[in-house]
Amino acid sequence: MSYLIGHFDKCTGCSICQLACSERTHGGFNPRFGNLDIRMSDDALVHHPFVCHQCENAFCEKVCPASAISRDGESGALVVDREVCVGCGTCADACPINMIRVVGKKAYKCDLCGGEPECVAVCPAGAIELIVKTVNAEVMP
């Protein structure tokens, strides 16, 4: 089980992560098309990277009418099977932190790049970190 976390103390707001993700996912550049987001707050005192939590109780997976979202056994990411996806956007609506984009009638979300996330590799400030969990201590007493 792996997921990303974003560190607001290190994020510089440069969007290189979004640009790289957009290129990897869609073959070109626009941060809006990256599968992660940077939000500015407190008069720009803070830039906060928002990344998919790869939730254990994933709303996106739960609501998909076509069952197109499932967990990848290897990376632990929730991935969209775009052969099956009908582009209805129900998953995007269900995600409270807006981590799903519908582009050209297909849903796109963070797939952890199969286990080696590009955003982690390109971030110049180390503001995105890949957490690999071996024991789920919090939910399994």
Add this chain to the structure above:
Amino acid sequence: MTSYMGKFLIIDLSRQEASAAVLNPGIQKLLIGGKGVGAKILYDLVPEGCDPLGDENVLVFMTGPLTGTQAPAMRGCVIAKSPLTGTFADSYYGGHFSPEIKYAGYDGIVIRGRASSPVYVWIDDDKVEFRSASHLWGKDTFATNWLIKNELVDKSIKVACIGPGGENLVRFALVSCEYNRQAGRGGMGAVMGSKNLKAIAVRGNHIVRVKDSDTFRKAVHKAYSEMNENTTGAFTLEGTAGSIPFANEIGLLPSRNYYDGTFDKAESIGPEAQRKKLWYRDLACAGCPIRCSKMGKIRSGKFAGTISDAVEYELLGLLGSNLEISDIRAITHLASRCDALGLDGMSAGGVIGFAMEAFEKGLIRPSDADGKELRFGSVEAADYLIDAIAFRKGELGRTLGEGVRQAAGKFGGEAEGFAVHIKGLEYPAWGPRGVPGMALALATADRGGCHQRGFPILAEIEGEWNGKTIEQLGLKHKGEMVAHMQNYLAALDTLVKCDFAQYGIQEDTYREMLAAATGTEFSFEELLALGDRIWNMVKCFNVREGFERKDDTLPRRFMEEPLPSGPCKGHRITGEDLKTLLDDYYRARGWDSDGKPLPETLERLDLVEERVLFKE
């Protein structure tokens, strides 16, 4: 498929109409992007001798061919005829506004005419809306940004706007570009204000693609490693604030309206002071790994609670040492006020320094300034003047809002002797008396007293350039060196590069990124020729506006008064020095002795043929 978007947005504010136009491919090939294409647009569309604050002036927001891609540190520029200098002016800004223009599908936005009442323009890809800005008029730049985002119900929209300074036609008003990155120099905000244009809001849903992704990615990563290996690491650590101890040590840090070149309290305005009293974390512009800016909040004292980005070198010099203000929290407050009210902090610092000297010399009395004592070192006086200028309060605020040159003309007499500007543009925080090459670069900069068109100081201090020995105080090779530096930077300004990133990224890497993104290949010689062509294109605009040799000069202070302290104590740039420097420089440029391009020079640079600008 290239990283150009293939069209421009033409906005006519008088008719409230917007249309798309395609740039003549021949012009794009010849001039590439930001500075070059912007200069051509201005040359063709702005009538000779027009009032910069009249509706005939044209305001252009240019991107570069690599803006919006992952190529590091590509910015945007605002171009118009300057109300401060009457020259061509190009004002560069970082942040996130310029990429958004590309994402909306445009290589640039050309704004003509004048709205009959305040408006803002809302560009949502192909949809362009003219919306009333009467409720925003009078609001500062920060409030305007957030009010527009709230109104359009999307925080991801990118905004460029003016503050009260631009509305009130202060000739050095800035354009505040998403988020709080300033197109500061030359009064682009006043041009926007004269057009009754409060803001431009953009949302783009296009993807910027490059010609050859794999080669492009390699070139980008090469640029990243060059930035890591070269001097950009110092910018990462402390931004340009790190230049304070350096400039003070070599005697170029202005104090008391450039009377001197050293400041005894330099340490208190250096990077350590900001780190201790302001900074929380690093801040970067779009796509830039350097992160030269910092964000922070003042923790204590009168200005506690102020959230601000790092005060960079120019403002530390001009709102700090030049005014003899040494409390970093106060300087942060003053810089932040300039940003909020939409004044170029550099020009504002120059104007305030001038006013303080005028006060001490009795040319301004307390009764002219609501009873205020406008003395050097007074934060209250500087604060008062920023407000008076932005809101054009009283006779003094109205006069100073015209800039140093016009204010000196009005005060008359000895005021001309301490009016520090070139062609009307207030001077940067690099006193030139110990560095004649820098003096030449400033005297010949296309938009007036600007240090960003060529910065020979480092070569003059290091004593070497292009394999030639350079003497710091000597004149030899300096004409040729300045022309070369201006050409190189003009070529990079047409890519709309960042000044700091170019200390790291090597010229071949810029060429590789451009080739991979657009298919346009250049040799290094061709890149320099491109810069030469653009420099001459701009010069043609300025010559048409009546600029000649006598305008390529220095403030009297630097020619008549020797430096009182520092390692270059006793030095000044004499009339004879300037004559030699200009003669060498004009010769290197292929210009006549009056500083005008010779016909064969324009021929060589392919600037003679008539070319239609846009295909509608």
